[in-house]
Amino acid sequence: MKINLKTTAQSLFTAIFFAFTLISCSNNQAKENAEKLNTSIETKVDTAQQKPADAKTILARREVPVLCYHQIRNALASDSKRAGDDIISPDKFRDHIKMLADSGYHxxxxxxxxxxxxxxxKLPEKPIMITFDDTDMDQFTVGNATLKKYGFKGVYFIMTVSIGRKGRINYMTKENIKQLSDEGNTIASHTYDHKNFAHFTDEDWKTQIDEPTKKLEEITGKKVEYFAYPYGVFKxxxxHKLxxxxxxxxFILSTARDENYPLYTIRRIIDPGRYSAKNLYYSINKSFNKTKS
Structure with missing residues (x-):
């Protein structure tokens, strides 16, 4: 049998070259993973060692846009004029979320x-938070499905009295809430039955705050550390009791923040069903781009 030495040498060289390339790529990937891990660890250590900012510093930071949604459905003739602010059609909701994604929001x-x-x-470029109040099922079927399409996550403020209820409006089940949490969304509190925070009695801190927190933590297996005021009203x-x-x-709605407790009065704006995607974009920039960077 005649052996072509030239061809054999070329084949050997090629094999060695690809082996070296593979090893090099593996090493580079390992290095990148290690660097990412180190960065993550360093960030956590730095945060733990830093002194928390005071109220004045927090108020001076540029506000992050926070949107609030309630019902994602088509309006009915029986809906009141006031209810119109809390209702957005599924098609408009999808258009608005697409606009946010296309505009570079994260x-x-x-x-x-x-x-x-x-x-x-640090936050990602063009940060935005998308929140949902009151536990409506359409927030799961339409809201969550739409956010997932664009790689978005949301915050769901749950009114625990409504969990699993069915009627003119259907509400999310425990299983829905658990799935949202497992998929990386945040489950948070919105009281037991939407009682106005400004009217809380001593007993309400148990029934409207502690018991709903415990129930949500049992459902999700995670701590519940965030709250949205019913009607956006605070006292x-x-x-300090929160x-x-x-x-x-x-989280409040669009009223002024409290100068002493800015963390407990983070502003949100409602995305009304009458808005076009262009209206929403304008409203976000008008409402949240006033404070310093």
């Missing part, structure tokens, strides 16, 4: 926002 969750406000941690003299009951931050 969703953030409450822990990220908290670390930014308190420790100055300044009670804000921290005492385990909350790291709380």
């Amino acid at each position: 969703t953030v969750l409450p822990d990220q926002l908290y670390n930014y406000l308190v420790f100055g941690a 300044a003299s009670n804000l 921290k005492e009951h385990g909350f790291k931050a709380a």
Whole structure:
């Protein structure tokens, strides 16, 4: 048998070259993974060692846009004029979320926002938070499905009295809430039955705050550390109690923040069903781009 030495040498060289390339790529990937891990660890250590920002510093930070949604459905003739602000059609909701994705927004969750406000941690470019109040089923079937399409995550403020209820409006089940949590969304508190925070009695801190927190933690297996006020209404003299009951931050609507407790009066705006995607983009920039970077 005649052996072609030239061809054999070329084949051997090629095999060695690809082996070397493979090893090199593997080493580079391992290095990149290690660097990412180290960066993650360093960030956690730095955050733990930093002194938390005071209220004045938190208020001076540029606000992150936070959107609020309630019902994602088509409006009915029987709906009141006031209810129209809380209703957005599925088609419009999808258009608005697509606009956010196309405009380069990246969703953030409450822990990220908290670390930014308190420790100055970095956020992705064009951060935005998308929140849902009241536990409506359409937030799961339409809201969550749409967010997933664009790689977005959301915050679901749950009113626990409604879990699993069916009727003119259907509400999310325990299984839905658990799935949202398992998929990386944040489950947070919105009281037991939507009682106005400004009217809380001593007993309400158990029935409207502690018991709903416990129930949500049993469903998700995770701590519940964020709260949204029903109607967006708060009472300044009670804000300190939220921290005492385990909350790291709380969300209002578009009224002014409290100068002493800015973490417990983080602003949101409602995305009304009458808005076009262009209207929403304008509203976000008008409402949240006033404070300093």
